[in-house]
Amino acid sequence: MTQHDPSLAIAELRANVSVPFERAHAMPKSVYTSPAFAKAEEEHIFAKDWLCAGRADALGKPGDYLTMTISGEPVIILRDREGVLRGMSNVCRHRMSTLLEGRGNVRSIVCPYHAWTYNLDGSLRGAPAMARNEDFCREDVKLPPVRVEDWQGWIMVTLNPDAPPVAEQLAGVDRLVGHLPMDTYREVFREEFRWDTNWKVLAENFMESYHLPVCHAGTIGGASDLNKMECPEGEAAFNYHWIVKNDMVPLALAHPTNTVLQGDDRRITWLLAIYPALLITLTPGYFWYLSLTPGR
Ligand code: FES
Ligand SMILES: [Fe+2]
Known part of the structure; x- marks a missing residue:
């Protein structure tokens, strides 16, 4: 090799x-x-699949934005003035400066290099002194759009203009866990880590709850009986397994005021591995997730 x-x-x-x-x-x-x-x-x-940029409610207000890099491409995802999630290049059309860093809220996107200013739809609002260049046409300048979809409250983004819509690819997820309305779950805490390992090691660790009774003995391990775990063959766009939890971790169970869920649906924890790198633990009481990005 x-x-x-x-x-x-x-x-x-x-x-x-x-x-x-x-x-x-x-x-x-x-x-x-x-x-x-x-x-x-x-x-x-x-560079071709849908990736998760986080939760849509984290970009709640017009001008809220996040930045990320997809296959080396710097990308901005923001909520525009009409409340629509948009994706666009995070590279200035003038001389390629990175426009925004991290997360935050902006009224417009101002390049830190020479102050070209873009509207939240990516169009160029102003460029200091550029009227002195006879060939310059402000209307021709726009940050290239990047596809973004809100699927069940997840911000999904892809560089691929031809990728089928997320809802189409993940219809099987809706069939499995449609009784747990993911779009109503709220993210209250997030953090970023850099792990010194291959991204698939984390993904595969998530795909097996085999380690729960051992590695998580002090927390959720006791609620996870390997004989109550089912691991069917996956579908084209995702794999999954589930565990019928006992009463040891009440947070993972349906709240007593929840009268919609019945039987085992009140105590099943779903572990969804959505390809390539969105990993969701979904319970009637809470969720947590990982969105992995390979390092360099
Ligand atoms: S590089 Fe952005 S304004 Fe010059
Ligand atoms: Fe674990």
Whole structure:
């Protein structure tokens, strides 16, 4: 295997996943260690699939924004004056300065380099002294749009203009957990970590609750009986498993005032791994999630 050729790692992966689900083995080590494979993931997955930028309610007011990088492309996601979520390039059209950093609220987007100023729809509002250039046409300048969708309260973003709509790809998730209205869940806390590992190690850790009784013995481990866990074969766009929890962690159960959920639906924790990198633990009482981005 060369530094630049992912074909051997891809062949090993293909061989690994071609056995029946009931005979699944751990992944070949090359998919975690090959730089060429990581580059192929970036190009064929992260540059093309829908990724999660967080929760829509975190951008509640007009002008609220967040920034992220997708496959090396700096992107802004914001709520415009009409209340619509928009995505656009975070690179100034003048001389490529990064426009916004982190998260915050703006009335307009002002470039920190020469103060070109953009409206929240990405159109250029003003550019100091540029009228002195006869070829300059303000109306022709706009930050290139990036596709954004609000799916069940999740901000989904993609660089791919041809990706099918999120709701179409994830209709199976709605069928499974439509009785838990994710769009009404509220994020009260978020933080960012940089883990010194391959992103798939985290994703796969999430996909198995096998470790809960051991690693989480001090918290949720006791509520998680491996014999009450079901791990069916996944669908094209996601995989999932669920656990019928006991009473040890009441927060994970339907609140007593919830009269909608019945039977086991009141105590099932769903673990949804939405490809490539959105991992959601969804319970009748709370949710938490990871949205992973491969490092460099
Ligand atoms: S680079 Fe943005 S105004 Fe010059
Ligand atoms: Fe864990």
